[in-house]
Amino acid sequence: MTEKLKVYGDSRSGNCYKIQMLCAELAIPYDWQEVDILAGETRTPQFLAMNPNGKIPLLALPDGHYLPESNAILCYLADGHELSGRDRFGRAQILQWLFFEQYSHEPNIATSRFIIRYLGNPVERKPDLDNKRKGGYAALNVMEKQLLNNAYMAGVNFSIADIALFAYTHVAHEGGFDLADYPAIRAWIRNISRRPRFVAMAKV
């Protein structure tokens, strides 16, 4: 057992990048263990023993516990910090956007990027991709509306809701989404990418 946190992740994954962003923001040291999703490395008996759901990112704690689900990891690492909310309703609003991200945003925008960029955009996925295009723009519309009236997703303060939504929104074009009609989202992306501790997503 190590005394440091260990993150199992694939550098191409926005869900894994979220953890890199938060650890940079909070100056949390960690070891990174690269796991190749496309090579099936999340489906090996060894990996499934750590996370039966076979997904990354996965956080390994120094005491031997494992924690999956990118947004649960964000909540764990930011627990008690203002990045996860300053009061009861503030915490709930941040969670609202974390669930929005996993239900309405990621399955459309991240998955489109995966199909196009990593699966080579196979023709049989066209109907699926068309549905995801529609769902993805609906999610972007909700974000744009929120960001027209608020500097950040959960209001006036930067939070883990912004980290979670930034991860795949800033590479939405790689999934075929055009942000030209989303000026508030584009301003929010610029704003976040200028934070002092910002780390860029790996170019792989």
Place this chain on the structure above:
Amino acid sequence: MTEKLKVYGDSRSGNCYKIQMLCAELAIPYDWQEVDILAGETRTPQFLAMNPNGKIPLLALPDGHYLPESNAILCYLADGHELSGRDRFGRAQILQWLFFEQYSHEPNIATSRFIIRYLGNPVERKPDLDNKRKGGYAALNVMEKQLLNNAYMAGVNFSIADIALFAYTHVAHEGGFDLADYPAIRAWIRNISRRPRFVAMAKV
């Protein structure tokens, strides 16, 4: 403005039933406002002004704030209560299962039930339903594995993770899922439905 919480929900929806279950468990009083999803009542300008994502359940607070996302509502209502965790890692484990529910379980099991029971199982949804069948059983396999070793989803204590996962698991047969090979899940369903403050889902 009322002094009581108000829940906008459709009685046929497991996501809305989660809120009824938790409010019964914690003896939280609330008013219920029925919203008919199939009649488009979540897409009206009035509803979209309350929740731009056009989804139920939606919690209206006495101070005029609104909170969408079923699992964020559970976290809000149980904030500070042991049902949402007893320590930092406990809170994170519960959140892990809440995100699992929204990403790996609900889009497969709840949506299959919706297609079969409420949309009349249209033939053009067959390929979609086949994919959801596979994804739904994968989620049930993860739950079974967890419940073979733990009384509840997040360990020894009943929590909002159980409420979130109970909602659609106990009606999984309505989505075409057979729980015969899931004895630990069936025991967990029996156990939860015998809790003193348990309320059943509306039969509609």
